[in-house]
Amino acid sequence: MRVWGFIRITQWSCRHPSAVGQPCRLRMLPPSCCHPHALLSALPCPTAAACRTLHYMPSLAQFAAVEQLAEGILGGCRLSLSRGITLTESTRLDHQLQAAKLLRELQVRLDERRQAALARVHNVRPGGSHFSGSGHSTDGDTSSGGSSSLNDLLMAAGGPLRVGVSGPPGAGKSSLIETLGCSLLEAGERVAVLAVDPSSQATGGAILGDKTRMPRLSASPDAYVRPTPARGTLGGVARSTFDAIILCEAAGYTKVLVETVGVGQSEVAVQDLVDLFLLVLPPVGGDELQVIKRGVTELADIVVINKADGPTKAAAARAAVAFRSTMHFHRPRRRSWQPAVLTCSAHSGEGVDRLQEALGEYALAVAGSGELAELRRGQRERVAWTAAEEAVLDAFRQDPCARFLMARLLPDVQSGQLAPRAAADLLAAFYSMYR
Numbered sequence: 001m002r003v004w005g006f007i008r009i010t011q012w013s014c015r016h017p018s019a020v021g022q023p024c025r026l027r028m029l030p031p032s033c034c035h036p037h038a039l040l041s042a043l044p045c046p047t048a049a050a051c052r053t054l055h056y057m058p059s060l061a062q063f064a065a066v067e068q069l070a071e072g073i074l075g076g077c078r079l080s081l082s083r084g085i086t087l088t089e090s091t092r093l094d095h096q097l098q099a100a101k102l103l104r105e106l107q108v109r110l111d112e113r114r115q116a117a118l119a120r121v122h123n124v125r126p127g128g129s130h131f132s133g134s135g136h137s138t139d140g141d142t143s144s145g146g147s148s149s150l151n152d153l154l155m156a157a158g159g160p161l162r163v164g165v166s167g168p169p170g171a172g173k174s175s176l177i178e179t180l181g182c183s184l185l186e187a188g189e190r191v192a193v194l195a196v197d198p199s200s201q202a203t204g205g206a207i208l209g210d211k212t213r214m215p216r217l218s219a220s221p222d223a224y225v226r227p228t229p230a231r232g233t234l235g236g237v238a239r240s241t242f243d244a245i246i247l248c249e250a251a252g253y254t255k256v257l258v259e260t261v262g263v264g265q266s267e268v269a270v271q272d273l274v275d276l277f278l279l280v281l282p283p284v285g286g287d288e289l290q291v292i293k294r295g296v297t298e299l300a301d302i303v304v305i306n307k308a309d310g311p312t313k314a315a316a317a318r319a320a321v322a323f324r325s326t327m328h329f330h331r332p333r334r335r336s337w338q339p340a341v342l343t344c345s346a347h348s349g350e351g352v353d354r355l356q357e358a359l360g361e362y363a364l365a366v367a368g369s370g371e372l373a374e375l376r377r378g379q380r381e382r383v384a385w386t387a388a389e390e391a392v393l394d395a396f397r398q399d400p401c402a403r404f405l406m407a408r409l410l411p412d413v414q415s416g417q418l419a420p421r422a423a424a425d426l427l428a429a430f431y432s433m434y435r
Contacts, residue, residue, distance in 0.1 A: 066098050070105040073251050078224055081251045085226060088243040103243060106250040110159065117155035150363065151189075151254045157367040158376040160254045162245055163359065164274035166296065169262025171280045172306040174213035175346035177257055181217040183349075183356050184255055192224045192253035193217065194245065196238050198261045210259060224253060230261055237270050239390065242383045245273065255359075272382045275375050276301045276362055283307050283315035298330040302340050302358055309345035316343045336369040337362055402431050 069087075072080025088099045154161055165173050174195070181191045195210035211218055211225050218225045228238045237260055248256050260270050271277045279300035297303070303323050308316035323341040332338070340358050344351030366372040396402055405427055412418035 062094070062098060066102050067105065070102055070109075070250075073102075073106065073247060074109055076252045078251075081224065081247055082226065084247045085228075085240070085244045088240040088247070089228065089238070099243065103246060106246060110246075110250055114155055114159070117152045120152050121156045150360065153367050154254075154363055154372070157370070157372040158275075160249050160256060161276065161359065161363045162256045162258065162274040163276045163278055164258045164260065164270035165278045165280060166260040166270055167262070167280035168282070171262075171282045172346050173259050173262075173280050174210050176280055176304065176306055176344070176352075177259055178214040178217050179346045179349055179352050180355060181214070181223060181257065182220075183352050185217075185220055185222055187356070189255050190222045190253045191217070191255045191257065192248035192251070193226065193257045193259065194241060194248070195225065195227045195259040196230050196241065196261050197227050198230050224248065224251070237273060241270075242273050242379070271299045272386075273379060275366065275372060276359065279303045280306050281319065283312040283319055299333065300339060301334065301337060301362060302342065302355070304355060305341070305343045306346055308343040308351060309348045313345075334366065334371060336365040336371050396431060399431070402427060405430055 069080055069084055073084050084099075084102055087095050087102060090096065090099070151160065165177055167173050177193055177195075181193060184191050193214065197210055209227070211227050214225050217223045226244065228241065228244065230238050237258065241258060245256050245258065258270055258274055277300050279296060279302070281303065283305060303320075305316040305319045305323070320341050320343045327339055327341065330339070342351060342355055342358060344355055346352070363372075366375065409418065409423045409427065413420055413423050
């Protein structure tokens with residue numbers, strides 16, 4: 001095959017022919033420069049493509065605008081929050097750098113809030129208020145006071161509760177979020193909903209219609225509903241979902257609900273981003289064998305059989321019994337919580353109050369045991385690895401050397417003379433050797 005002689009190539013004096021003889025603009029920057037360009041001055045000699053990206057580096061005025069945007073988000077401005085999420089979703093280099101600065105600014109302020117909440121929790125009088133699982137105080141306090149104290153406990157332990165709502169298409173996820181969100185608003189909560197919508201594989205567009213199923217929640221000043229396209233990301237979430245969660249927490253929302261696209265048995269990416277995984281299923285979802293199959297069902301902290309009203313109420317009750325009888329086949333995921341199986345109706349609201357209580361019980365259990373802090377550390381680690389993998393893959397796909405070699409390998413792959421996996425191994429070996 002004609003490709004093997006190309007693999008034994010002489011190492012180039014410069015990694016990219018287009019960069020030969022061209023001055024490196026990064027090396028021309030003074031080391032004492034306080035501009036973000038100085039962060040790149042310590043890196044090895046970049047490629048010509050990397051040098052050209054300096055044209056898109058944000059200016060100091062743009063960074064100053066990011067600081068104003070951060071103040072608006074911290075003040076609870078929904079317009080600023082929307083602009084911040086749009087910034088994190090952008091793929092432009094200057095927008096990505098501005099989003100990184102925005103997230104750093106907000107993380108500092110969130111750390112200050114956690115310290116203040118920790119001080120308030122430690123200053124509670126001995127024999128003071130105690131909390132039931134629903135988040136309400138048991139000594140006669142109002143519901144808003146009990147909810148506020150539980151939110152302080154959550155903030156001290158890591159931050160507002162993050163709930164991932166997943167399930168197959170047509171299970172009623174959006175309708176359930178609408179009913180549950182309104183119930184949380186009545187209890188004094190501030191609710192943010194991040195609804196991920198599937199994107200077209202042909203055109204890349206998305207309808208973003210989940211918000212139309214939440215008219216009451218969208219109209220409330222204490223709620224925020226943001227539809228986001230998946231843009232080809234697998235697992236039911238978008239690439240910027242975790243960043244959007246951070247922004248919603250900085251805006252003061254005490255519950256963040258992440259609605260995934262309609263998923264199957266193995267699409268469980270959302271469980272790496274949230275504290276509680278809520279699985280919504282229709283009344284007729286299969287037999288007991290479907291229940292014990294590994295995948296999305298074994299990761300659920302709360303299973304909700306929706307549409308438990310009218311002619312499907314009996315079917316929902318039977319499905320709940322089937323789930324409860326097989327839950328012991330799954331390995332426990334939490335030290336402080338046993339998965340719960342509930343039935344409810346998003347249409348009539350029946351059972352939603354019990355679901356709200358279960359959310360409070362879960363939050364109190366994981367925050368009081370210290371497991372919430374462990375969950376947050378694991379989330380940040382997994383998101384960091386995922387982001388690094390995506391960045392490396394994007395750089396690999398855009399690298400001129402890799403694209404040139406792939407063009408030489410593709411004829412043999414397409415003709416069947418070279419196995420696709422063998423071509424991938426050659427491409428990866430060449431890239432690691434000469435990059």
